[in-house]
């Protein structure tokens with residue numbers, strides 16, 4: 451029997467990003483864009499403890515990902531893992547410079563780095579920060595993949611995602627909403643220009659490339675508040691899963707205005723399972739992550 455993975459998001463999007471990943475008795479946070487107070491509160495509500503978090507992994511130095519990294523270092527003093535290039539930027543960043551020194555741990559490029567009992571490999575992601583990375587994490591017999599803030603999807607990202615059984619991937623904007631919306635032209639171009647963010651269509655196209663029968667869950671992260679809806683992001687990725695013949699849940703969850711389910715409640719969308727393709731078995735769990743409040747704690 452495979453080892454259990456526990457995953458939750460504390461916040462996802464331009465308001466702040468922070469994710470929890472646990473497997474094999476070890477827990478790590480990815481990014482530190484949410485406050486320690488809000489993380490603690492959400493963890494306690496789900497029977498978790500911040501004391502059990504052994505490390506923080508950082509994807510890049512935009513404020514929505516590192517706003518609270520300085521206070522994490524100062525108050526929690528946990529090792530902070532990032533690429534050498536990103537650490538260099540964090541050493542000089544106003545929000546992190548005073549406190550990151552003793553917590554600095556460099557992940558070497560092109561290899562699996564030990565982080566406690568886990569192995570972590572970073573891959574470069576096209577995005578307009580000092581250095582942006584996604585992570586593949588191997589823990590016991592499970593593999594986890596996370597890529598947020600991605601201007602486009604590289605072959606390396608597809609290759610690592612196609613080995614993972616839990617994937618977190620950006621699904622930032624709906625093209626029509628972005629182009630028809632009120633943003634200035636330059637900002638629209640920054641978002642869709644290959645060094646910005648991933649559209650729902652690009653996310654869906656990536657899913658058709660990395661989906662494999664062992665994939666258990668896909669979480670859609672960093673949804674834009676102004677240029678996307680949970681329904682649009684879900685529909686695009688759902689269609690992609692149907693197109694590759696993946697077993698998918700037949701009912702889209704209405705995430706947009708629904709507060710997070712109470713602890714222990716089965717997430718919506720498991721019922722009404724439709725087997726549309728050649729593959730049968732447990733449907734892929736597909737969830738857009740809430741922006742400003744914590745997701746449920748997923749046991750996978």
Ligand SMILES: [Zn+2]
Nearest residue numbers: 463512514599
């Ligand atoms: Zn971001």
Ligand SMILES: [Zn+2]
Nearest residue numbers: 512577579599
């Ligand atoms: Zn960013």
